Amino acid sequence: MAFFALTGRAQETADQWFEQANAAYNAASYDTAVMLYEKILASDMESVPVYYNMGNAYYKMREYPMAIWCYEKALKLDPSNDDVQTNLAIANLAIVDKMEPMPEPFYVKGWRNMRAMLSGDHWAWCSIVAFALLLVALFLFLRARRVGLRKLGFFSGLVFLVIFGLSVVFAAQLKRSSETQDQAIVMAPTVTVKSAPKEESIDLFVLHEGAKVAILEGSNGWNKVRIANGSVGWLEADKMRPF
Amino acid sequence: MKRIFRLLLFIVCVVPVSLWAQDDPRLTVSTKKQVVVGERFQIVFEANAEGRNFTAPSFQGFNVLGGPFTSTSSSIQMINGSVTRTTSVSYTYALQAYQEGTYTIGAASLTVHGNKVSSQPVEVKVLPDDGSGSSDSGGYAGGGTQEQHQSTSDPQVSGKDLFLKVIPSKKSAYIGEQVVLTYKLYTKVPVSSLSVEKAPTYAGFWTKDITENTGGSLRQSSEIINGIEYTSAEIQKVVIVPQRSGTLTVDPMTIECIAQVRTESSRRRSNDPFESFFNDPFFNRNYVNVQKDLSTQPFNLEVKNIPVTGKPDSFAGAVGNYTFKSDIDKTQLSTNEAIALTLTVSGTGNIELLQMPEPVFPPDFEVYDPKITTSTNVTAQGLSGTKKAEYLVIPRRAGTFTIPQVEFTYFNPATASYQTLTSESYTLSVEKGKDDPEGGVFTSNQEGIKYLGSDVRHIMTGDAKLRSMNTVFFGSPAYYVALLVLLLLFVIMLFVLKKREEMAKDTAASRNRKADKVARGRLKRAAQYLKAKDQDKFYVEMSQALWGYIADKLGIERSKLSMDTVSETMKEKNVPDELTQQFIDTLNSCEFARFAPGSAEEKMDDLFQRGIDVISKAEKVL
Numbered sequence: 045m046a047f048f049a050l051t052g053r054a055q056e057t058a059d060q061w062f063e064q065a066n067a068a069y070n071a072a073s074y075d076t077a078v079m080l081y082e083k084i085l086a087s088d089m090e091s092v093p094v095y096y097n098m099g100n101a102y103y104k105m106r107e108y109p110m111a112i113w114c115y116e117k118a119l120k121l122d123p124s125n126d127d128v129q130t131n132l133a134i135a136n137l138a139i140v141d142k143m144e145p146m147p148e149p150f151y152v153k154g155w156r157n158m159r160a161m162l163s164g165d166h167w168a169w170c171s172i173v174a175f176a177l178l179l180v181a182l183f184l185f186l187r188a189r190r191v192g193l194r195k196l197g198f199f200s201g202l203v204f205l206v207i208f209g210l211s212v213v214f215a216a217q218l219k220r221s222s223e224t225q226d227q228a229i230v231m232a233p234t235v236t237v238k239s240a241p242k243e244e245s246i247d248l249f250v251l252h253e254g255a256k257v258a259i260l261e262g263s264n265g266w267n268k269v270r271i272a273n274g275s276v277g278w279l280e281a282d283k284m285r286p287f
Numbered sequence: 288m289k290r291i292f293r294l295l296l297f298i299v300c301v302v303p304v305s306l307w308a309q310d311d312p313r314l315t316v317s318t319k320k321q322v323v324v325g326e327r328f329q330i331v332f333e334a335n336a337e338g339r340n341f342t343a344p345s346f347q348g349f350n351v352l353g354g355p356f357t358s359t360s361s362s363i364q365m366i367n368g369s370v371t372r373t374t375s376v377s378y379t380y381a382l383q384a385y386q387e388g389t390y391t392i393g394a395a396s397l398t399v400h401g402n403k404v405s406s407q408p409v410e411v412k413v414l415p416d417d418g419s420g421s422s423d424s425g426g427y428a429g430g431g432t433q434e435q436h437q438s439t440s441d442p443q444v445s446g447k448d449l450f451l452k453v454i455p456s457k458k459s460a461y462i463g464e465q466v467v468l469t470y471k472l473y474t475k476v477p478v479s480s481l482s483v484e485k486a487p488t489y490a491g492f493w494t495k496d497i498t499e500n501t502g503g504s505l506r507q508s509s510e511i512i513n514g515i516e517y518t519s520a521e522i523q524k525v526v527i528v529p530q531r532s533g534t535l536t537v538d539p540m541t542i543e544c545i546a547q548v549r550t551e552s553s554r555r556r557s558n559d560p561f562e563s564f565f566n567d568p569f570f571n572r573n574y575v576n577v578q579k580d581l582s583t584q585p586f587n588l589e590v591k592n593i594p595v596t597g598k599p600d601s602f603a604g605a606v607g608n609y610t611f612k613s614d615i616d617k618t619q620l621s622t623n624e625a626i627a628l629t630l631t632v633s634g635t636g637n638i639e640l641l642q643m644p645e646p647v648f649p650p651d652f653e654v655y656d657p658k659i660t661t662s663t664n665v666t667a668q669g670l671s672g673t674k675k676a677e678y679l680v681i682p683r684r685a686g687t688f689t690i691p692q693v694e695f696t697y698f699n700p701a702t703a704s705y706q707t708l709t710s711e712s713y714t715l716s717v718e719k720g721k722d723d724p725e726g727g728v729f730t731s732n733q734e735g736i737k738y739l740g741s742d743v744r745h746i747m748t749g750d751a752k753l754r755s756m757n758t759v760f761f762g763s764p765a766y767y768v769a770l771l772v773l774l775l776l777f778v779i780m781l782f783v784l785k786k787r788e789e790m791a792k793d794t795a796a797s798r799n800r801k802a803d804k805v806a807r808g809r810l811k812r813a814a815q816y817l818k819a820k821d822q823d824k825f826y827v828e829m830s831q832a833l834w835g836y837i838a839d840k841l842g843i844e845r846s847k848l849s850m851d852t853v854s855e856t857m858k859e860k861n862v863p864d865e866l867t868q869q870f871i872d873t874l875n876s877c878e879f880a881r882f883a884p885g886s887a888e889e890k891m892d893d894l895f896q897r898g899i900d901v902i903s904k905a906e907k908v909l
Contacts, residue, residue: 062751090756093747100746131743138778145852168761172769179777215761224760247300 051196062097065072069101077101092122099131106137109254109285111218113229116256123160143272158210164218167211173259174208226284228267230255230279237277241266247278259286312399314406318392320411322384327352332395332406335378341378342391349412354380384413392683408837427481447515448475449546451522451581453537456669459589462532463606463637464700465669466588467497469526472581473510473517479576481522483546486853487583491590492527493640497665514679526669528637529590539582593698599707601644605634605697613646613710621720625681630710632695633673638663643676644695646710649688650737652682685719795842800907802839806832806902810895817891825891826881829898833874836902840909850874862908866901873901 065080067225081098084090099114115132118125148156162170181204184197230251239246251257259270262281269284270276318330332355343355355378364371378395389412394405449472458469467567472481498521505520522542529535593606614629641660648654655678663672682688692712699706700866760766808830816825838848841856850871855866877894 058753060749062753063454065747066746084751084753089754090751091752091754093749093751094753102741102742127744128372134743152419166761168759168766171761172766172773175770176773183777183780186781212761215317219761240510 056089058084058087061246062094063114065101068098069097069104072104074101074104078105090117090121092118092125092243094111095121096125096128096131099128100133103131103135103138108135109229111135112139112230112254113285113287116227116229120287122163124162128212132210136197136254140252141255143255144270146274151161159217160215161215164215164222166267167215171208171211171215172206174211178204184245204282225259227256227258228269228286230257230284232283235283237269237275239269239277240279241268245278249275251279257284289363295344301423312338312402312404314395314397314404316359316392316406316409317394318409318411320410322415323414324387325384328394329354329379329381330409331377331379332397333375334397334399334404336399337376338397339396340398342396343378344408346380346382346392348386348388348390349382349392352381352383353558366655385410387413387415389413391724411520416610417739441499448577449473449544451540451542451583451584452454453540453590453901455586455588459591460529461591461593461698461700461703462529462639463593463604463698465526465528465635465637467585467669467899468523468527468537470522470583470793472505472520472522473512473540474546475515476737477547479545479547481523482541483540484580485539485541486554487538487540488536488749489527491531492529492537493637494528495526495639495670497526497670498524498525501605503653510570511689514701518581524665526665527588528640529588531589535588535590537586537588541580541582543578543580544681545576547574554859555890573584575865579812594703597705599694599696599705601694601707602696602698602705603642604645605632605636605637605641605695606697607641608701609634609636609695609697609706610707610907611695611708615690615713618713618715619718620715621684621718622682622685623720625679626715627680628680628690628713629675629679630678630693630695631673633671634697635666635668635671636697638672640671641697643674644693646678646693647691649682649690651682651684651686652688653683655679666750682715682717685717688714688715688717689713694873737758762839782810786830797838798842803902804834805839809835810902810906813898814893817895822891824879825895826877829894830874830877830881832896833870833877833902837870837874837905840905862905866904866908869897872904873897876901 046230061080061084065077065084068074068077068080075118078098078101079092080217081101084094085098095114095118099118101113102108102111102114110242112132112135115128115135119132122128178201181197181201185194185201188194190265216234230253233253235251236247237249237251239248251271255271257267257279258275260268260270262268265279267281267282268276269279305503305510314332314334316330316332317557319328320693322328330346332343337359341355357378359374361374364373379706385709392409392411394408396403409818413460414421419825452468452471452473454471456469458778460466470477505522507520510517510519523540527537609632612631614631616627620626630646632638632643643657643659643783657676657678659674659676661672661674663670665671673713680896690713693710693712694707696705696707698704737828813825813828816822816828834848837843837857838845839859841853843852843856854867854871857870858864873894877898880890880894
């Protein structure tokens with residue numbers, strides 16, 4: 045009981061901060077807004093609106109790498125959010141590096157698009173609903189007197205089984221991606237990606253602030269990163285902000 | 288380009304005596320009003336047309352030293368196809384005053400196109416000689432009879448007697464601030480001609496020559512420098528506007544001038560009358576022309592940057608002191624009617640360089656390029672003037688529109704501050720014009736949506752939907768609990784159904800078991816009624832025994848009991864058709880007998896026997 049009261053109060057103050065931050069944003073004092081949004085995050089609370097609004101504030105302050113980071117963070121929570129996708133695209137226009145994504149096989153793209161239709165929690169709920177419907181279908185199949193109903197139960201059961209399986213897989217994948225910080229935004233103005241996790245190794249290519257990289261592995265303050273066009277190299281971990 | 292100035296010999300005070308009437312032939316006279324005894328001066332009669340029979344007045348009280356020197360000049364001007372021809376003929380006499388007093392020089396006359404024109408008489412005051420050197424300052428125009436020759440003794444003109452000076456209006460300026468440079472010639476000796484040898488270069492400046500056009504002659508005045516009186520003449524006046532900061536240098540200007548210097552050596556000579564004749568001042572043999580090159584000092588201008596702090600966004604490089612206004616010709620109009628919006632900046636400064644502020648028109652307006660006109664005039668402070676931008680816009684859609692106010696910012700170097708002036712904002716109400724297609728006629732003048740800008744979408748307001756970090760529903764205990772609950776529900780449902788079915792089965796089985804017993808009980812009662820010959824009760828009991836038995840045995844509900852259901856169910860239970868038929872027949876006869884009373888006793892017997900028979904047979908099968 046005391047625990048709930050505590051979290052309830054924390055939620056309330058965080059909501060107040062959110063409102064104050066939005067007011068500051070509307071009054072064009074973006075740094076104040078950012079400070080308040082950060083305060084919410086520091087209290088271990090998060091949500092799509094918080095990340096999204098914070099990204100907007102950073103965008104207005106022309107701090108595009110941070111804006112992109114916030115939008116990416118919001119997209120992780122809700123990959124299907126149209127507002128976030130739009131603003132991320134706009135922010136990505138403001139950075140130096142224009143990266144052509146590697147062409148993907150249609151099924152990978154299709155899989156990703158399908159997964160992005162719902163957020164992780166929604167997929168979890170979807171799996172529960174599908175499971176319930178699957179049981180109903182199974183019941184029909186087992187208990188119906190009429191043959192037609194039994195057939196219906198069988199085939200709809202198969203469909204619900206597939207939906208259940210997919211949503212479980214999607215939810216699991218999204219859960220893993222939200223728990224692991226496997227991507228990052230470059231924060232330093234200009235960085236050189238090296239061929240090995242050593243300062244004296246060969247320079248491979250140059251990235252600028254705001255570039256998005258996928259973190260493949262890390263060691264000794266260096267991360268092995270892959271950029272959108274598929275190039276792979278090593279970059280100091282402190283020059284990027286993972287999400 | 289080499290500009291040539293002709294410096295008329297020192298005429299300190301030239302007064303045009305008569306004013307000119309346009310185009311009429313006229314004769315004007317100009318001369319000094321005051322002379323000193325012994326001073327040489329000239330009188331010029333000028334006619335604006337060629338004529339004959341020039342008659343000079345008698346110059347009573349003066350020695351005529353020479354003349355008339357006739358010179359003719361004519362010019363043809365073509366302006367927009369109309370040709371103007373100007374002719375001027377001048378007759379010049381050189382005179383010398385020899386006695387104090389006031390003298391009147393009478394009218395001269397000339398016959399032009401058969402008409403005699405006369406000049407006005409002119410009064411000349413002769414003052415006593417004060418012993419100053421002013422008598423030397425009389426001189427001549429470059430008369431055709433005079434022969435120029437270089438003196439053998441090579442006289443010099445010292446830098447003190449003749450020098451060129453550049454006078455800037457200020458020593459330091461901001462970028463864009465105008466500075467007036469005046470090039471002045473200072474002299475104590477007569478100068479007959481001068482020409483610019485080397486014009487200064489103005490690297491880093493925008494320049495404009497504002498030398499006043501005084502028609503060939505230069506404006507002269509006398510100035511005292513270090514106690515010495517000089518005659519000064521403005522050679523050139525230039526407005527320079529620095530374009531970058533730092534120390535900018537204006538290169539010197541070099542002019543070549545020919546000064547007339549009196550040669551001392553030839554002055555006092557022998558008493559040879561011949562010699563003395565040529566020593567006569569009129570012949571002027573003791574004046575020689577000396578060529579001298581004069582240069583200004585190079586001049587440095589400190590150019591300061593315009594302060595960055597407090598610079599408004601609307602500042603576009605205007606420096607000076609301006610006023611700003613706007614004007615619109617109408618605010619009530621109908622579509623496709625043109626509006627003229629005029630922005631006017633006027634004041635002192637680099638008006639030719641300044642950028643006009645641009646008004647923002649509503650997007651549905653058709654805006655044409657503005658017509659920008661600049662008019663400048665020269666003042667003592669430099670250039671000033673007016674710049675007008677005239678916008679012609681045509682609203683294409685009806686509605687109420689606002690042309691927001693326009694800001695014009697300039698930097699005032701005098702106060703070293705920015706000044707922002709704003710024009711009015713106008714609200715236009717545009718009505719639908721008559722030639723606009725009204726409803727019913729749809730022409731294909733639809734337009735795509737115009738995007739005026741792009742920005743990130745606005746923040747999300749309302750519910751923050753906050754939750755603790757890393758609380759993923761999937762895989763959480765709640766998730767598994769939900770799945771388990773569903774599964775449990777399913778299993779319970781299945782179990783309950785099964786149980787109920789079993790129970791139903793149980794009742795059917797007990798009915799089956801008891802069927803025989805019940806039937807026998809009924810048959811027993813039927814037998815009693817048979818003995819008692821109670822026909823009605825017998826048939827009722829008999830019917831109930833048969834129906835009840837078969838219903839219990841086959842598990843048919845009483846409500847659904849009929850001949851058809853019985854035969855169907857018996858067929859389902861694989862009862863031999865013969866028995867089924869027998870049973871149905873027995874039932875039929877029982878029902879028939881029951882509702883058709885008055886049958887014989889043996890019939891009741893027979894039915895009783897058949898009933899027992901069929902039940903016992905059925906008991907074996909079912």
